[in-house]
Amino acid sequence: MNIPIPPASGACGQSLPHESARAHVTGQARFIDDLPELAGTLHAAPILSPLAHGRLLGLDSAAALALPGVVGLVLAADIPGARLLPTSARDEPVLAQDELLYAGQVIGLAVATDRETARRAARLVQIQAEPLPALLSARAAHAAGHYVAPPVHLVRGDVAAALARAPHRLAGQFESGAQEHFYLEGQVAYAQPQEQGQWLVHSSSQHPGEVQHCIASALGLGNHEVQVVCRRLGGGFGGKETQASQIAVWATLAAHKFGRPVKLRLDRKDDFLITGKRHAFSFDWQAGFDDQGRLLALELTELADCGFSADLSVPVCDRAVFHSDNAYFLEHVAIHSWRCRTHKQSSTAFRGFGGPQGMLAIETVMGEIARRLGLDPLEVRRVNLYGTQERNVTPYGMVLEDNILAPLIDRLAHRARYLERRAAIAQWNAANPVIKRGLALTPVKFGISFTATSLNQAGALVHVYTDGSVLLNHGGTEMGQGLHTKVAQIVAQALGLPLPCVRVSASDTARVPNASATAASSGTDLNGRAAQLAAFQIRERLARFVAEQDGCAASEVRFEQAQVVSPQARRNWQEVVAKAYSARIQLWSDGYYRTPKIHYDPRTLSGRPFYYFAYGAACSEVALDTLTGESRVLAVDILHDVGRSINPALDIGQIEGGFVQGMGWLTSEELVWDAQGRLLTHGPSSYKIPSAGDLPAEFRIELWPEANREDNVFGSKAVGEPPFMLAISVWEALRDAVAQARGDGQPVRLDAPATPERLLRAIGGLDAPAG
Amino acid sequence: MPSDQPPFSPLRFVQRGAIVAVERVAPDRTLLALLREDLGQPAVKEGCNSGDCGACSVVLAQARGDGLRWRSVNSCLRLAHSIDGSALWTAADLAADPLLDLGGAELHPAQQALLEQHGSQCGFCTPGFVMSLFAQYQNRVAAGQAVSREAAQADLSGNLCRCTGYRPILDAAQSMARLPPARVDQAALLALLGQVAPAAKTPPSAGPATDRPEGAQPRHYLAPTDLAGLLQARARWPEARLVAGATDLGLSITQGLQSHERLIDLMRVEELARIEHQPGWLGIGAAVTLESAFAALLRQWPQLIDFAQRFAGLPVRQSGTLAGNIANGSPIGDSMPLLIALGAQLRLLRWDQGSQAPAERRLALEDFYTGYRRHRLGADELIAAVEIPCPERPAGSDWTRAYKVSKRVEDDISTVCLALSLQLEGGRVLAAAIGVGGVAATPVRARRTETVLIGQPWSPATVQQAMTTLAAEFEPLSDLRASAGYRRLVLGRLLWRSWLESQGSALPHASGLQALEPISPRTETESRL
Incomplete structure (x- = not known):
């Protein structure tokens, strides 16, 4: 099936600029720290645990309190409501008391009339604590039996027997590191007391509803007494899904204690030390395969470093399991997922949400099988791809109904000239002893929907004012991904209006309640559909109103180019709106959407957790300096499936940005903790996200020309996370270059990120005597 | 220095075609803190407060000979007093500066190009990129130079973006020259800069800038303009930190939370430049x-x-x-x-x-x-x-x-x-x-x-x-x-x-990865599926 995409007419399908682009470039776009401060505003700064694990004995705050400008401290005893955050695991104190669980855990807040004084005061607080033994890696925690949740074992077939029968067997282990979100706008909240004990809190959050819930819990209030607002975030990437809540709770606790507005904006170092990161994983695998490289059996153990609390680790690890197949049919498979509790920052959501780790494992296995057999890795990947009629059921029992993997890979391989370049690179490597090149083409199949089925719902409000202008509100948050632009395009399209007629207002818990996090790539699918349904209701009412006058059927009335067109007459939108108002027609509507078809049993990990899959593939060429281990990505070709694009420019932006972020995860972004569990890389001077110079010289993106086969808004597909995993092509290309440097056909043991040192070690250089 | 020089000389700079004078700026106040907190200019963002991300970039122009020298700098590390006598732009200034002729356009090419190329996503790093592009525009485009991909990467090497992956931003840099030109009224700007030029001499005995109430220890930012004055100041206050670009000293303030009661700036001494x-x-x-x-x-x-x-x-x-x-x-x-x-x-x-x-x-x-x-x-x-x-x-x-x-x-x-x-x-x-x-x-x-x-x-x-x-x-x-x-x-x-x-x-290609080209041949247009 190949649904041709018609040319765009109307607001959807156009590469319109981001709705805030003009405000961004003129410095007018306000972030929370830019809001004018209310008189009397205080500033808070966190007091951090110096120990990874310890017993808190006391605090000496005399020096801090003596600092001019300091108004006081906030400690656990100042919490009027629940002292644990209302997470499902109930294992995360709002402020540490008695036991310190990681270095960087917040014990309290110093509050002062200005931010600098608050920061100084926080540092002056002396913490008396007694160290306890700390678990600092998933492997150590696993050995100690220390978990945040029970393990999950997804098993299909008979792995042991299939392994025993397989003509070839390989085993390996490797690690993938944590990743810091490094949103450019650090975590920030601004709590403002309102009348009658109510609160208005500005929070840079991907989930204002959860922030509201957490504040109400800590203050012992009803949710209806707390309003949380967010106009935009300066980047989120999952790092402001749960992690924004604690910041806002702390700010509100301080505001509650001192009865004044309080702003809490984390310094970058504190942000690194306090907030959670992408889960580091440890992998152990065993694979059995035939002469063609077809995987006959796979046993895979995934140990996730969840940090000190459960946070989102259960769904993250579930998603890692769901994506350990990536694009490949696994007949006999056992995946063991262990959720290890360590004394580190609580690992949290990060673009891909476990998917990248799961896929990294299976793609590593594919690369090793090819090396062992001396086959081209792309051929091995092809023989293992899911089929369309058979070999099309995932290990969790979902039938792939929309598989486009084979044609997508063929098309990309052709366009990227994979075979020609493979030959040219072999020639180059034969002739050049110092620089080795590597090439890899890897696919992505990413499941779209929150795996927690209940979260797949959304609401929106569309207001048409009497002048015909439209104000839109929905439960999603704008963090740069262009959600507000896309949803406005959807509403404009539904009403036949040009985009400037539609504005999106700030995300606000007082407008759309109980909204899910803007996460899981689902923002447009859920909120866009809800807004579309709201717009359709208004359109339907106006159509009936016009049809009554013109004596036609409502279905004959069309809305296009700011006009309302019936078989009898063509009227301006504004005129129809004004008349409808006078005739007492409701000009606003809510919209509500829940994703159909999905169901999933979290105990057996079976069902249909995903509404559909987003597909893509990337071909990356890298160069490796065998003297130093330094590497560069030279060229990247991507073919990615966004369905029928609502806004191609925004979608390409997500693909490119996700790819480069994934590249950072796998190459330069290394988080290093010392032997005491203190994070050493706590700022951009030591933690290196990609810079402009890391952009590949050639970077070609193409969109797959087919609409979503499921009934999704405008025929589009979600795009936020899937492209992140296209960067696994860089990982596999680097491993290819290492293999070519070694030339011994042996497995390439490499941990992520592939820093120069690790690459040199993989080549074997670090073990060889100097010279 | 004339003896009637007021003891509290204000910090003065040019912004939007006017002279801005700020009194009682502490010697260790950073430019970012001055702009955001004291002057209420939130277009300048704090990303890392350590000179690594560029979100706080501003453009400075200083008179040099008959012309102007344009630079994009990190305002988080820069000391506020160091811009005394300079002209300053933030992203909010470009479309609101009477000395900038945009030829009737609403936006400066640095802004328009970013907008057209979809170069902003979350928008937080964007004002900093706009500033680096503006400096690039003045230094390259206005000078008639083409902006190559390499030049774009070099000029943007101090700005981090976490959303876009940079491609559209680099494309914006390379497309600025194709937009209607924007011109700075150089003569008017130089005239204004002449008016804010710091006093010719600031001997160490005078010129304290202070934010303390009377009776408290005065805090000084000394910026002598001649070598003798500088050396005398150094001899008189050996405990005072010498400061040049403040790219490390700034970290002691923003990260170390140190106070500096007295700083001696050597950047105005002609003999040392x-x-x-x-x-x-x-x-x-x-x-x-x-x-x-x-x-x-x-x-x-x-x-x-x-x-x-x-x-x-x-x-x-x-x-x-x-x-x-x-x-x-x-x-x-x-x-x-x-x-x-x-x-x-x-x-x-x-x-x-x-x-x-x-x-x-x-x-x-x-x-x-x-x-x-x-x-x-x-x-x-x-x-x-x-x-x-x-x-x-x-x-x-x-x-x-x-x-x-x-x-x-x-x-x-x-x-x-x-x-x-x-x-x-x-x-x-x-x-x-x-x-x-x-x-x-x-x-x-x-x-x-x-x-x-x-x-x-x-x-x-x-x-x-x-x-x-x-x-x-x-x-x-x-x-x-x-x-x-x-x-x-x-x-x-x-x-x-x-x-x-x-x-x-x-032994070709022995020098590493720098000048390496991809092997991939450019693909010609192919038939669609």
């Missing part, structure tokens, strides 16, 4: 920025271009100074290994009370350091200039190279750094000087390794012997950047790289 090209040596004054210093070094040693571009990001190179990098004395500072290899000397000056004149001494850079961030500079002394020998040597006899290894190519701190300057004759090593960073508490000279090379043929056997010596000469640490073993090994490998490079076309 000079680059002297003399027969046999090159002198780089203490107020010369890293960018200008490297430009002077590259004239002598053009092969150092890749090394120069890996030194910090552009905004830091445009603020920080070579002498500041030396005085700061970090063991991973990148200029010192090179300068040690080149045999650089430091010209140190102090004020001699007896003769009422500057007193001078010279010290080889390799002898300057005594321990981790400790050196032999007297409490009343300052580094006035770095003097680098440039001996006339027969063609082909000078082999000078510098190498740096780091996790990221751009704007990263060295894991290790190796610089060597060899004199070769008839295939033998006549003389050798090797400077090393990242392997000891200070930048060091690898004397034992040099001994292995000197007098020997420049051959694989000699170099391999030198590598063995080099690996054993230092005891590097394992830290967040790399293990000791990696550092030791790679140090030798860099020496090996230098030998490979010296073989020229016989």
Whole structure:
């Protein structure tokens, strides 16, 4: 099936600029720290645990309190409501008391009339604590039996027997590191007391509803007494899904204690030390395969470093399991997922949400099988791809109904000239002893929907004012991904209006309640559909109103180019709106959407957790300096499936940005903790996200020309996370270059990120005597 | 200075065609804090407060000769007082500046290009990128130069974006020249700058800037404009920190939360802002920025271009100074290994009370350091200039190279750094000087390794012997950047790289990844599925 995409007419399908682009470039776009401060505003700064694990004995705050400008401290005893955050695991104190669980855990807040004084005061607080033994890696925690949740074992077939029968067997282990979100706008909240004990809190959050819930819990209030607002975030990437809540709770606790507005904006170092990161994983695998490289059996153990609390680790690890197949049919498979509790920052959501780790494992296995057999890795990947009629059921029992993997890979391989370049690179490597090149083409199949089925719902409000202008509100948050632009395009399209007629207002818990996090790539699918349904209701009412006058059927009335067109007459939108108002027609509507078809049993990990899959593939060429281990990505070709694009420019932006972020995860972004569990890389001077110079010289993106086969808004597909995993092509290309440097056909043991040192070690250089 | 000079001289600069005067600015107030907190200009963003992300970038223009010098700098590290007498732009100013003629357009090309290329996503880094693009526009586009991809990457090397992956931003940089031009009214701007030029002389006895109420210890930001005044100030207040570009001092404020009661800014002293090209040596004054210093070094040693571009990001190179990098004395500072290899000397000056004149001494850079961030500079002394020998040597006899290894190519701190300057004759090593960073508490000279090379043929056997010596000469640490073993090994490998490079076309592509092109052939348009 190949649904041709018609040319765009109307607001959807156009590469319109981001709705805030003009405000961004003129410095007018306000972030929370830019809001004018209310008189009397205080500033808070966190007091951090110096120990990874310890017993808190006391605090000496005399020096801090003596600092001019300091108004006081906030400690656990100042919490009027629940002292644990209302997470499902109930294992995360709002402020540490008695036991310190990681270095960087917040014990309290110093509050002062200005931010600098608050920061100084926080540092002056002396913490008396007694160290306890700390678990600092998933492997150590696993050995100690220390978990945040029970393990999950997804098993299909008979792995042991299939392994025993397989003509070839390989085993390996490797690690993938944590990743810091490094949103450019650090975590920030601004709590403002309102009348009658109510609160208005500005929070840079991907989930204002959860922030509201957490504040109400800590203050012992009803949710209806707390309003949380967010106009935009300066980047989120999952790092402001749960992690924004604690910041806002702390700010509100301080505001509650001192009865004044309080702003809490984390310094970058504190942000690194306090907030959670992408889960580091440890992998152990065993694979059995035939002469063609077809995987006959796979046993895979995934140990996730969840940090000190459960946070989102259960769904993250579930998603890692769901994506350990990536694009490949696994007949006999056992995946063991262990959720290890360590004394580190609580690992949290990060673009891909476990998917990248799961896929990294299976793609590593594919690369090793090819090396062992001396086959081209792309051929091995092809023989293992899911089929369309058979070999099309995932290990969790979902039938792939929309598989486009084979044609997508063929098309990309052709366009990227994979075979020609493979030959040219072999020639180059034969002739050049110092620089080795590597090439890899890897696919992505990413499941779209929150795996927690209940979260797949959304609401929106569309207001048409009497002048015909439209104000839109929905439960999603704008963090740069262009959600507000896309949803406005959807509403404009539904009403036949040009985009400037539609504005999106700030995300606000007082407008759309109980909204899910803007996460899981689902923002447009859920909120866009809800807004579309709201717009359709208004359109339907106006159509009936016009049809009554013109004596036609409502279905004959069309809305296009700011006009309302019936078989009898063509009227301006504004005129129809004004008349409808006078005739007492409701000009606003809510919209509500829940994703159909999905169901999933979290105990057996079976069902249909995903509404559909987003597909893509990337071909990356890298160069490796065998003297130093330094590497560069030279060229990247991507073919990615966004369905029928609502806004191609925004979608390409997500693909490119996700790819480069994934590249950072796998190459330069290394988080290093010392032997005491203190994070050493706590700022951009030591933690290196990609810079402009890391952009590949050639970077070609193409969109797959087919609409979503499921009934999704405008025929589009979600795009936020899937492209992140296209960067696994860089990982596999680097491993290819290492293999070519070694030339011994042996497995390439490499941990992520592939820093120069690790690459040199993989080549074997670090073990060889100097010279 | 006239005695009627008011004791509290305000900080003055030009913004949006008007003079901004701010009273009672503390000496250690950063420009970012001044703009955001004191002046209510939130277009300038704080991303990292450590000079690494560029979200806080602003553009400064200063009168230079008949024209203007344009630079994008990190306002988080820059001290507010250092912009006294300059013109300043934030992203909010470009479309609101009467001195900027946008030819009827609503946006400056730097902004319009970003908008058209979809170069902003979350928008938080965007004002900083706009500023770097604006500086690029003034320095390149307005000067009639095309912006290549390499130039765009170099000019944006101090700005981080986490959303876009940079491609649309680089495209924006390259497309600015195609938009209707924007012109600065240079004459009007220079006239305004003339009005805010700081007083000709600020002797140390006058000119305190203070934010303290009467009776409290006054806090001073001293910015003498002549050498005698500077040296006198240094002698009178030896505890006061000297400040140049503040790219390290700023960190003590924003990250270390230190207060500085009194600072002595040396950047306004004309004698220190000079680059002297003399027969046999090159002198780089203490107020010369890293960018200008490297430009002077590259004239002598053009092969150092890749090394120069890996030194910090552009905004830091445009603020920080070579002498500041030396005085700061970090063991991973990148200029010192090179300068040690080149045999650089430091010209140190102090004020001699007896003769009422500057007193001078010279010290080889390799002898300057005594321990981790400790050196032999007297409490009343300052580094006035770095003097680098440039001996006339027969063609082909000078082999000078510098190498740096780091996790990221751009704007990263060295894991290790190796610089060597060899004199070769008839295939033998006549003389050798090797400077090393990242392997000891200070930048060091690898004397034992040099001994292995000197007098020997420049051959694989000699170099391999030198590598063995080099690996054993230092005891590097394992830290967040790399293990000791990696550092030791790679140090030798860099020496090996230098030998490979010296073989020229016989061993192509030995010099690493810099100039490497992808193998991928451009695909022509193909039929759609």
